[in-house]
Amino acid sequence: xxxxxxxxxxxxVPEGAIASLNCTYSDRGSQSFFWYRQYSGKSPELIMFIYxxxxxxxxxxTAQLNxxxxxxxxxxxxxxxxxxxxxxxxxxxxxxxxxxxxxFGQGTxxxxxx
Amino acid sequence: DAGITQSPxxxxxxxxxxxxxxxxxxxxxxxxxWYRQDPGHGLRLIHYSYGVKDTDKGEVSDxxxxxxxxxxxxxxxxxxxxxxxxxxxxxxxSETGGPTTNEKLFFGSGTQLSVL
Numbered sequence: 418x419x420x421x422x423x424x425x426x427x428x429x430v431p432e433g434a435i436a437s438l439n440c441t442y443s444d445r446g447s448q449s450f451f452w453y454r455q456y457s458g459k460s461p462e463l464i465m466f467i468y469x470x471x472x473x474x475x476x477x478x479t480a481q482l483n484x485x486x487x488x489x490x491x492x493x494x495x496x497x498x499x500x501x502x503x504x505x506x507x508x509x510x511x512x513x514x515x516x517x518x519x520x521f522g523q524g525t526x527x528x529x530x531x
Numbered sequence: 532d533a534g535i536t537q538s539p540x541x542x543x544x545x546x547x548x549x550x551x552x553x554x555x556x557x558x559x560x561x562x563x564x565w566y567r568q569d570p571g572h573g574l575r576l577i578h579y580s581y582g583v584k585d586t587d588k589g590e591v592s593d594x595x596x597x598x599x600x601x602x603x604x605x606x607x608x609x610x611x612x613x614x615x616x617x618x619x620x621x622x623x624x625s626e627t628g629g630p631t632t633n634e635k636l637f638f639g640s641g642t643q644l645s646v647l
Contacts, residue, residue, distance in 0.1 A: 421573075425571075449631075449634055451634075451635070451636075459640075460621060460638040460639060460640055460641055461574070461621070461636075461638050462638070463635055463636065463637070466635065468631070505573060505574065507574075507636075509634055515562075515581055515633070516561075516562040516564075516579065516581060516625055516633050516634065517562060517564065517623070517625040517633060517634040517635065517636045518564075518576060518579060518589070519574075519576070519634070519636065520576075521566075521573040521574040521575070522573055523571055523572060523573040524573055
């Protein structure tokens with residue numbers, strides 16, 4: 418079992434719909450959770466981070482964390498073709514107190530159709 | 532890309548040759564990282580640095596070494612390149628500061644390395 422797992426997709430949604438991206442992790446003590454967006458041929462870009470159970474909203478993006486279920490998700494409302502990219506989930510393990518030694522999932526490819 | 536420059540952007544080399552990739556930052560950030568990205572594996576940490584001359588291994592460090600003699604430069608060396616090291620290599624940095632600051636990674640543009 419991989420430490421951070423994502424469905425590789427592709428996930429296809431129509432323009433204007435809600436895209437739901439999911440991620441599970443195996444280390445129950447993981448403390449910090451991140452979503453990165455990566456356009457084809459480009460570098461990853463941080464779009465959301467969440468530390469506590471519940472929802473965190475930033476514009477059209479909502480991150481949801483459920484530590485009991487070891488599950489983190491990213492919702493994109495009013496999806497646009499420009500949201501088409503690969504979304505990477507990343508987790509920081511317990512005990513990693515210094516810096517950003519993150520464990521990444523393999524990414525979910527999202528395609529938003531006009 | 533947050534003041535991070537990777538060089539070269541593309542490199543083709545032969546099996547058994549040494550290769551050095553360079554990461555240069557203008558942000559004066561304390562933490563620097565080397566990740567590799569492969570299909571089906573996502574990003575995997577090779578080595579990281581907490582400061583000048585302070586480095587440590589990540590999860591896939593075999594066959595790689597690093598050096599950091601200045602805050603702004605972090606070098607990744609493949610001592611004897613193998614075909615399994617064909618990959619896209621990303622350098623990342625994170626700020627000095629508390630846990631919620633120093634764990635946010637900013638990535639360079641990447642180096643596409645092909646080992647033939």
